[in-house]
Amino acid sequence: MHNYNVPIIKNLSENIKKIKEISGGSSDVLINEFVTGSIKCALLCCEGMVSTALMCELVFEPIVNIPAKKDSHELFNHIEKYMLMSSDRPKADNYETLFRLLNSGFAVLIADNINYALAFGIQGYASRSIQESSGESNIMGSHEGFVEIIRTNMSLVRRRLKTPELVMEIFQKGEKSSTDLCLCYMKDRVPKKLISDIKNSLGKIKLESVLSTGYIKPFVERNKFELFNSAGTTERPDVFCSKLIEGRVGIFIDGVPFAITVPKLFCESFQTLDDYAFKPYYSTFIRWIKYMAFLTAILLPAVYSAIVTYHPELLNSTMLMLLVEAEKNAPLSITTETVFVLLMYEIIREAGLRFPKTVGGAVSIVSGLIIGDAAVKSGFVSTPLLTVSALAVMSGFVIPELNQQITLLRFAFLISGAVFGLFGISLLGCAVLTNICATENYGFPFTAPVSPFSGSGMGDTAVRSDIKKMQDRNFTVEEYHE
Amino acid sequence: MNKLTKFRFASVILISDIFVLFCLKGNISAITAGGFLSGILIQAIISVPFALWIKKGKSIENCGNFVKIIFMIYFLLWATAIFSMFWDTSEVIYIPSQNSGIFGKISVLSAIGLVCAYMTSAGMKTLLRSSVIVAGMGAVCILIVMTSALLKSDFENIKIIRSEKFPNEFARGLILSGNLGSFAVLLGNAKGNAVTNSLIYFSAKIIITFIILMTAVLLSGGIMEITDFPVVMSAQLSQPFPSQRIDSLFLMIFSIFGVFSIALQTCLARYLFKSLKRGS
Numbered sequence: 176m177h178n179y180n181v182p183i184i185k186n187l188s189e190n191i192k193k194i195k196e197i198s199g200g201s202s203d204v205l206i207n208e209f210v211t212g213s214i215k216c217a218l219l220c221c222e223g224m225v226s227t228a229l230m231c232e233l234v235f236e237p238i239v240n241i242p243a244k245k246d247s248h249e250l251f252n253h254i255e256k257y258m259l260m261s262s263d264r265p266k267a268d269n270y271e272t273l274f275r276l277l278n279s280g281f282a283v284l285i286a287d288n289i290n291y292a293l294a295f296g297i298q299g300y301a302s303r304s305i306q307e308s309s310g311e312s313n314i315m316g317s318h319e320g321f322v323e324i325i326r327t328n329m330s331l332v333r334r335r336l337k338t339p340e341l342v343m344e345i346f347q348k349g350e351k352s353s354t355d356l357c358l359c360y361m362k363d364r365v366p367k368k369l370i371s372d373i374k375n376s377l378g379k380i381k382l383e384s385v386l387s388t389g390y391i392k393p394f395v396e397r398n399k400f401e402l403f404n405s406a407g408t409t410e411r412p413d414v415f416c417s418k419l420i421e422g423r424v425g426i427f428i429d430g431v432p433f434a435i436t437v438p439k440l441f442c443e444s445f446q447t448l449d450d451y452a453f454k455p456y457y458s459t460f461i462r463w464i465k466y467m468a469f470l471t472a473i474l475l476p477a478v479y480s481a482i483v484t485y486h487p488e489l490l491n492s493t494m495l496m497l498l499v500e501a502e503k504n505a506p507l508s509i510t511t512e513t514v515f516v517l518l519m520y521e522i523i524r525e526a527g528l529r530f531p532k533t534v535g536g537a538v539s540i541v542s543g544l545i546i547g548d549a550a551v552k553s554g555f556v557s558t559p560l561l562t563v564s565a566l567a568v569m570s571g572f573v574i575p576e577l578n579q580q581i582t583l584l585r586f587a588f589l590i591s592g593a594v595f596g597l598f599g600i601s602l603l604g605c606a607v608l609t610n611i612c613a614t615e616n617y618g619f620p621f622t623a624p625v626s627p628f629s630g631s632g633m634g635d636t637a638v639r640s641d642i643k644k645m646q647d648r649n650f651t652v653e654e655y656h657e
Numbered sequence: 658m659n660k661l662t663k664f665r666f667a668s669v670i671l672i673s674d675i676f677v678l679f680c681l682k683g684n685i686s687a688i689t690a691g692g693f694l695s696g697i698l699i700q701a702i703i704s705v706p707f708a709l710w711i712k713k714g715k716s717i718e719n720c721g722n723f724v725k726i727i728f729m730i731y732f733l734l735w736a737t738a739i740f741s742m743f744w745d746t747s748e749v750i751y752i753p754s755q756n757s758g759i760f761g762k763i764s765v766l767s768a769i770g771l772v773c774a775y776m777t778s779a780g781m782k783t784l785l786r787s788s789v790i791v792a793g794m795g796a797v798c799i800l801i802v803m804t805s806a807l808l809k810s811d812f813e814n815i816k817i818i819r820s821e822k823f824p825n826e827f828a829r830g831l832i833l834s835g836n837l838g839s840f841a842v843l844l845g846n847a848k849g850n851a852v853t854n855s856l857i858y859f860s861a862k863i864i865i866t867f868i869i870l871m872t873a874v875l876l877s878g879g880i881m882e883i884t885d886f887p888v889v890m891s892a893q894l895s896q897p898f899p900s901q902r903i904d905s906l907f908l909m910i911f912s913i914f915g916v917f918s919i920a921l922q923t924c925l926a927r928y929l930f931k932s933l934k935r936g937s
Binding site for chain 1: 772789
């Protein structure tokens with residue numbers, strides 16, 4: 176492991192030699208040597224990371240017209256005091272900082288006989304424009320989603336929360352990637368202990384690179400086995416702002432169009448911004464539909480398999496006859512059939528996700544028409560079972576945030592129902608409930624406000640109360656801290 | 658355990674109490690209900706001095722190691738007793754594999770054991786949190802069974818009294834109070850006034866016991882002689898929907914309450930064991 180935390184060499188030619196040595200002669204590191212104010216200087220930049228137009232206008236043009244100076248210190252002093260080349264003007268006194276700035280799109284000025292460098296933020300790399308979020312679309316709210324550039328994301332939040340209470344602290348993580356991370360919180364809403372605890376957790380990161388939220392989440396979640404995520408993610412600035420206002424802490428990662436929020440509660444997975452745009456009674460109805468969909472997505476195939484296999488007396492005679500008729504020609508047992516259908520679905524879904532978009536249509540045709548239709552017509556899979564599986568899968572789409580957990584739990588419940596019937600489903604239900612209740616993050620129980628019960632919290636969980644009532648509550652998650 | 662509110666305190670013990678009622682064996686009548694309720698009333702009265710003792714800042718954990726060991730053994734024995742009730746009662750509630758030889762029995766036992774062990778390992782705080790949700794589910798289930806039972810009740814059944822005698826039923830009610838051990842340990846950890854907490858618990862216990870026993874009497878009173886488990890039978894007889902049976906709901910609640918009751922006892926034993934270790 177190289178240590179570049181060494182002071183910058185005073186001699187310009189030696190300095191340039193060292194820079195070339197550290198960069199390994201990388202082609203994208205551009206070194207422009209020139210003389211200004213009768214001092215030998217060099218302007219460094221990383222190709223493709225800076226805006227050429229900004230560099231010419233804000234750096235080159237003013238810098239070459241500096242009158243003669245007696246030494247480099249006077250030159251740098253003049254630049255710092257009398258020239259406003261960019262709003263972001265850090266200094267680098269060692270090669271580690273110099274390269275971090277260089278690789279972040281800064282133009283770096285070095286000169287002969289001086290042991291530090293001046294940097295000018297003139298970033299101009301290609302980036303995706305602000306678009307609608309793909310995974311959290313809504314009808315009535317904003318259509319802006321986060322992008323890969325951390326500063327753009329910070330501005331999206333700042334535009335919505337203009338209060339000085341909003342704090343954004345940038346720091347770097349990743350020994351090789353030096354990725355910018357930004358800790359966001361409302362300093363009047365978040366207890367100091369939570370912030371210091373999260374900072375401590377983030378301080379434990381010793382990764383070489385930080386390339387997605389998955390690299391950071393394990394550090395801000397408990398290490399115990401938890402089925403559900405106790406740190407949330409969102410790609411919507413409006414949702415992110417609402418979490419900050421509720422006293423949560425947010426983390427941005429440069430290069431990732433998602434933000435992490437800590438802590439996360441189970442009920443949050445069932446809340447969308449649209450809930451607050453619709454009439455309360457409709458939002459309450461939709462919320463209960465989501466709760467039912469969650470249970471249907473997990474339990475329906477298992478309950479179907481258990482009842483048909485072990486508890487047929489629970490069905491009425493018409494339903495029983497219908498199922499007997501449908502299942503009598505199926506060559507496989509109900510459990511095998513269900514596992515097969517659900518596995519096929521997972522394979523098709525994965526194929527649809529990973530395939531190039533141009534082939535996506537073909538995947539749909541093959542899966543929907545050929546596999547589905549042919550499997551039923553050939554008698555390989557019974558129609559009721561296919562209906563049940565499709566209903567379970569469709570219900571899972573209602574809560575996309577819980578897709579991973581729903582998929583695995585659906586299989587686990589199916590197997591327990593197949594082995595022990597409804598008794599097995601109940602036993603596994605106990606274990607899952609225990610796991611959910613054991614989930615907590617920084618002392619915030621995942622199951623709040625159901626357990627620990629909070630009557631006022633139910634106003635945005637069991638129902639969606641009127642906004643006028645909610646505005647008086649001044650809610651923060653701290654209410655649930657145990 | 659420092660977050661044990663009065664509702665969590667009451668719900669966690671009531672779940673076990675209700676499960677014991679589910680597993681009630683033999684004939685019951687209105688006399689049984691009277692005997693049981695009197696038994697609970699006596700317990701409530703006896704608990705007042707204990708609650709006052711707790712109110713002074715005392716608790717079982719602060720007692721000597723001998724008391725803790727006694728309670729620990731008691732919890733383990735009561736867990737075994739609950740498991741035995743679970744096993745006996747499950748014969749009338751169909752559990753697949755249970756009747757398919759020794760392998761089937763072992764697999765059911767292992768499944769119950771695994772879930773109980775996991776729940777115990779998750780700790781008391783988790784169990785207390787889940788108790789509120791489980792109690793809510795139980796309340797909905799009892800409400801459905803009770804509502805449908807009311808529609809099918811035969812009020813003449815209240816008059817049917819076979820061999821039940823009040824002193825015997827009173828004693829039976831007292832014997833079935835195995836959860837008083839949990840009450841004793843948990844009361845010391847519950848937030849708020851110990852006397853109030855105790856009264857809330859016993860009031861709820863009286864109401865629930867009355868509802869469950871009277872539902873069983875009203876529904877299965879006429880066939881009590883051929884009924885092994887009257888509460889289970891009443892759940893089987895109470896069918897709220899014309900063509901579908903409610904047994905499934907009862908089976909699920911029965912299993913959940915069962916493992917929860919066992920886990921509560923083992924969790925408390927573990928809690929006292931930790932307290933012993935800390936003390937030594």
